Amino acid sequence: MLHVSITTAQQAPAGQDKLDGETLFATTCGWCHADGGREAGKGPKLANSQRTDDFIAQRIKHGKEGAMPAFGGTYNDEQIAEIIRYIRGLKDDAG
Template sequence: MKLHLKNIALLSAVLGASLACAGSVRTQPASPAPDNGTFDVEQLFAGTCGFCHSSGGRAAGKGPQLMNSPRDDDFLRDRIKNGKEGAMPGFAGAFTDEQIDQMVKYIRALKPREG
């Protein structure tokens, strides 16, 4: 019985520590993407945006198709930075203005994939 109680106490301590760590991670702001010339917009888009904007933004998914978007650059910048409640998170804390500008340029340069 003593061994059982010790195991329960140990598991409770581990669970408590895990929850404390998870809570602190959740409340930390997003870290900015590196601004050292290695910012790969296409790779970033595939990993961050591709879940909702299919085929690298070329097709609709959970989010709209971005290729040939009728929205102006200011709208796209604002949506990337601030998101849309209930639809898209904002990335102002994760990326610099220059990186967001690169994302807008990427969206504007999208062309259908060959093949």
């Protein structure tokens, strides 16, 4: 008889309370803003954005109808600030 035991207790990702803009971006934004935001995908490239921090924060919170989901219920201000910090740190080495 084959016996398979499944453990479900270890599913919580480690370090979930740590603020890490790169990880937050990779999990929530990266599937539309390609290559970590360095390339256009479903959404535009974010590296070297000329937008203000406030614009980006508002976009993350409220999204854009028909284009980008709102993340105001997902991320608090601190997490959004970390994501913006990550975007500001992106190097656009394409040009």
